[in-house]
Structure formats: structure tokens, C-alpha cells
Amino acid sequence: xxxxxxxxxxxxxxxxxxxxxxxxxxxxxxxxxxLFETADNVRQKNVGDEVHLRGLIEFSNxxxxxxxxxxxxxxxxxxxxxxxxxxxxxxxxxxxxxFGYKTVVLQSGEDAFFDIDTICRIIKSIKELGLALTLSIxxxxxxxxxxxxxxxxxxxxxxxxxxxxxLYKKLHPSMSYENRKRCLNDLKSLxxxxxxxxxxxxxxQSDESLAQDILFFKELNADMVGLGPFIPCxxxxxxxxxxxxxxxxxxxxxxxRLLLPDINIPATTAMETLQENGRLIxxxxxxxxxMPDVTSEDCKQKYTIYPGKAGLNNTALDYKNxxxxxxxxxxxxxxxxxxxxxx
Numbered sequence: 001x002x003x004x005x006x007x008x009x010x011x012x013x014x015x016x017x018x019x020x021x022x023x024x025x026x027x028x029x030x031x032x033x034x035l036f037e038t039a040d041n042v043r044q045k046n047v048g049d050e051v052h053l054r055g056l057i058e059f060s061n062x063x064x065x066x067x068x069x070x071x072x073x074x075x076x077x078x079x080x081x082x083x084x085x086x087x088x089x090x091x092x093x094x095x096x097x098x099f100g101y102k103t104v105v106l107q108s109g110e111d112a113f114f115d116i117d118t119i120c121r122i123i124k125s126i127k128e129l130g131l132a133l134t135l136s137i138x139x140x141x142x143x144x145x146x147x148x149x150x151x152x153x154x155x156x157x158x159x160x161x162x163x164x165x166x167l168y169k170k171l172h173p174s175m176s177y178e179n180r181k182r183c184l185n186d187l188k189s190l191x192x193x194x195x196x197x198x199x200x201x202x203x204x205q206s207d208e209s210l211a212q213d214i215l216f217f218k219e220l221n222a223d224m225v226g227l228g229p230f231i232p233c234x235x236x237x238x239x240x241x242x243x244x245x246x247x248x249x250x251x252x253x254x255x256x257r258l259l260l261p262d263i264n265i266p267a268t269t270a271m272e273t274l275q276e277n278g279r280l281i282x283x284x285x286x287x288x289x290x291m292p293d294v295t296s297e298d299c300k301q302k303y304t305i306y307p308g309k310a311g312l313n314n315t316a317l318d319y320k321n322x323x324x325x326x327x328x329x330x331x332x333x334x335x336x337x338x339x340x341x342x343x
Contacts, residue, residue: 002030002031003024004024004025004028004030004031004034005031005034007021007024007025008025008031008034008035008038008258009038011038011255011258011259012038012039012041012042012258015258015259015260015261016259017255017258017259019208019211019212019215020211022210022211022214022215022255023207023208023210023211025251025255026207026210026211026248026251026252026255027207029247032247032250032251035251035254035255036250036254036284036285036286038254038258039253039254039255039257039258039285039286040284040285040286042257042258042261042286043257043261043265043286043287043288045261046261046262047261047262047264047288047342048288049331049332049333050288050332050333050334050335050337051283051288051289051290051327051332051333051334051335052102052103052264052288052289052290052335052337052339053100053101053102053103053289053290053291053292053320053323053324053334053335054101054102054103054104054105054134054266054289054290054291054292054339055092055093055095055096055099055101055103055104055105055291055292055293055294056104056105056107056291056292056293056294056295057089057092057093057096057104057105057106057107057294057295058107058108058293058295058299058300058303059083059084059088059089059092059106059107059108059295059299060082060083060084060108060109060111060113060114061079061081061082061083061108061109061299061302061303061304062081062082062083062108062109062111062113063108063109063110063111064109064110064111064112065109065110065138065172065174065175066172066173066174067161067171067172067175068170068171068172068173068236068237068238069171069199069202069230069232069233069236069238070233070236070305071233071234071235071236071304071305071306071307072109072303072304072305073236076235076236077235078234078235079235079302079304080302081302082298082299082302083111083113084299086118086121086122086125088296089106089122089126090122090125090126092104092294092295092296093125093126093129093131094129095294095316096131096294097129097130097131099294099316099317099320100334101131101292101294102131102132102335102336102337102338102339103131103132103133103134103154103155103338103339104126104131104132104133104134104294105134105135105136105157105291106122106126106133106134106135106136106137107136107137107157108136108137108138109138110137110138110139111137114137116143116144116147116148119135119137119144119147119148119151120147120148120150120151123135123148123151123152123153124151124152126152127151127152132154132155132338132339132340133152133153133154133155134153134154134155134156134157134193134195135148135153135155135156135157136156136157136158136195138158139158139175139179139180139183140183142186142190145183145186145187145190145192146190149190149191149192153192154192154193154338154340155192155193155194155195155223155224156187156192156193156194156195157195157196157197157224157226158180158183158184158187158194158195158196159195159196159197159198159199159226160180160181160184160196160197160198160213160216161197161198161199161202162198162199162202162205162209162213163198163209163212163213163216164205164206164209164212165177167202167204167205167209168180170204171202184196184220188220188221193223193224193340193341194220194222194223194224195222195223195224195225195226195264196216196217196220196222196224196225196226197217197225197226197227197228198210198213198227198252199228199229199230199244200227200228200229200230200244200245200248200249200252201229201230201242201243201244201245201248201249202230202244203238203241203242210248210252213252214252214255214256214259215259217256217259217260218259218260221260222260222263223263223264223341224263224264224265224266224289224341225253225256225260225263225265226265226266226268227249227252227253227256227265227268228249228268228269228270228271229243229244229245229246229248229249229270229271229274230243230244231243231244231270231273231274231306231307231308232306233304233305233306233307234307243274244274245274246271246274246275246278246281249270249271249274250271250281250282250285253265253282253285253286253287254285254286256286257286257287258286262341262342262343263341264288264289264339264341265286265287265288265289266287266289266290266291267279267280267282267283267287267289267290268282268291269291269293269309269310269311270306270309272310272311273306273308273309273310277326279310279323279326280326280327280329280330283327283330283332284330289339290323290327292311292316292319292320292323293311293316293319294316294320295316296316297315300312
């Protein structure tokens with residue numbers, strides 16, 4: 001057995017690797033199949049064969065931020081902006097429940113229109129439907145996070161995107177890496193299930209940096225980690241840069257599964273966008289969550305974080321039915337539970 005295979009087996013048994021060991025695996029593509037198979041075995045042992053479906057509601061594409069990689073960035077004048085009313089958001093949550101989803105994910109740009117009272121009213125209405133609720137609405141104050149938690153929010157997703165401080169600063173003008181970490185720590189202290197993650201394949205991102213990202217997820221003891229390949233978006237500063245690769249994103253995801261065996265890991269839409277059946281490949285490489293979009297067709301066409309998003313031309317019901325069929329085709333089952341992490 002080679003050193004790489006030994007390291008993969010070590011991670012599968014101990015859930016521990018050093019930065020140097022992670023980097024070594026990331027740089028070598030000879031034994032990717034061993035890595036993916038080991039991650040899949042660890043997934044099956046720790047979280048089982050159920051796949052959790054979480055209905056995604058993209059309720060506003062208005063954003064105060066100017067992140068270089070994101071099509072919703074404030075300075076992108078080509079985006080048709082929209083903002084849903086609270087009643088529309090709650091109605092889509094009702095649709096998600098009718099589809100059988102146990103969790104909804106409310107996602108938006110960092111839109112200052114939605115104050116504490118508005119968000120809390122939406123949270124309470126959705127919780128009355130008997131759903132678990134994940135928020136993905138960006139950097140907020142401790143007071144705001146606390147209010148959302150008291151209103152009933154269960155989970156919060158805030159991707160770190162990169163732990164390379166130099167790269168973070170370059171890609172996030174007028175934002176602070178330290179504040180991003182503050183937010184994640186506040187969420188942890190308030191008792192949320194905390195999700196984070198990174199973009200894989202950013203310009204000037206190294207394997208050493210990705211190794212540090214994985215160790216950050218471990219140190220935070222994240223409850224969910226979402227990993228997507230970088231896909232360049234028109235009308236952004238990175239529009240002419242090369243995309244990340246599915247293989248590298250899968251490797252980071254698989255290593256994350258080995259180091260955090262019992263967490264929830266989505267097979268992300270970006271993986272499906274980059275390669276047909278990318279979501280299924282991810283589910284066979286350590287993932288156990290899928291987040292089908294239930295946003296109305298008109299709005300989801302405008303939620304252009306990156307171009308060509310998978311499922312863009314399907315109705316929410318057709319998309320759900322296709323995803324369920326694909327998941328069952330690989331011998332996995334759809335969960336009927338809420339999908340909280342079982343530590």
C-alpha cells in the first residue's frame with residue numbers, strides 16, 4: 001500500500017489528519033477512488049443511507065456586498081433584482097411541506113430591508129407549519145442571531161469561503177475575515193446547528209489553503225459543510241478566470257467527511273452544474289443532503305450567483321421528482337426525519 005492509501009485509511013479510522021497529510025492527498029490524484037470509497041463507507045456507517053431533502057427558498061437577490069465571485073454582487077448592474085414579500089416566502093414554505101420536505105432553507109443576498117421583526121415573523125410562521133428552518137442570510141449582529149434563534153430558527157449556514165486571509169480580503173472588499181469568524185462563533189454559542197463551507201478552485205487558492213479550510217471545519221465542529229466548485233460568473237471581476245474542477249471539490253468534500261464523520265454534507269447544485277450527475281457522484285463520495293429549489297421559476301432565474309445553475313428550467317415539483325428518482329437509482333432512500341446531526 002502506498003503512503004497516500006495509508007493516510008486515507010488512517011483518516012477513515014481516526015478522523016484525524018495534519019495539514020501536511022491533507023495537502024499530500026489533495027495534490028495526488030492516483031488514489032481518488034480509494035478516497036471516495038472510504039468517505040462513502042464512513043458516511044454509511046455514521047449517518048446511514050438516508051438522504052435529507054431540504055427545500056431552498058431564494059427570497060431576495062439584493063445584496064449590499066461586492067464579493068468578486070458572486071453574480072449577485074452590489075455593483076452588478078445586469079441583474080434583475082427582486083425581493084419577495086413575507087407572505088410569498090411563507091407560501092413557498094407551505095409548498096415545500098406539501099412536497100414532503102421536513103426542512104426549508106431561506107437564502108438571500110445581504111438585503112437590509114428584512115429587519116429583525118420581519119425575519120422573526122417569517123420564522124414563526126414557518127415553524128407553525130412543523131418544519132425545521134435553516135437561515136442563510138449573511139453576516140448579522142449577535143442580537144439579530146439571538147432574536148432569530150428565539151423565534152425558532154434551527155440552523156444557520158454561513159460559508160467561510162476561504163480561510164486564506166490574504167485571499168479572503170482580496171475577494172471580499174469592505175468585509176472582514178475576523179467578523180466572519182465572529183459570526184460563526186456567535187451562532188455556535190447560541191445553539192444553532194452551524195453550517196459553513198468553502199469555494200474550491202478560486203484563483204490563487206492552493207492545496208495548502210484547502211487543507212486549512214478542512215481543519216477549520218474540524219476546529220469549528222461544524223454541523224454541516226457545503227462545498228462547491230468555483231464557477232466564474234459574467235459581470236464579475238472573476239468572469240474570465242478558470243472554473244474549479246469537480247474532482248477537487250469532491251476530494252475536499254470526501255476529506256471533510258473523513259474528519260467529521262457524523263455531520264451533514266450536501267451534494268451541491270454547483271457540482272451538478274459543472275458535470276451532469278455530479279450530485280449523484282457526490283452522494284457516492286460522502287454526501288447525504290440535497291437542497292432542491294422551491295423558488296418560483298421567475299425568481300430563481302434571477303438568482304444568478306453563477307451561470308447555468310442545474311434545475312433552472314424545471315418546475316419545483318419536476319425537479320423534486322427527478323432528484324428523488326435519481327437518489328433511489330443508487331440505492332439510497334429519502335429521509336422522513338428532520339435531519340438534525342446525531343453526535
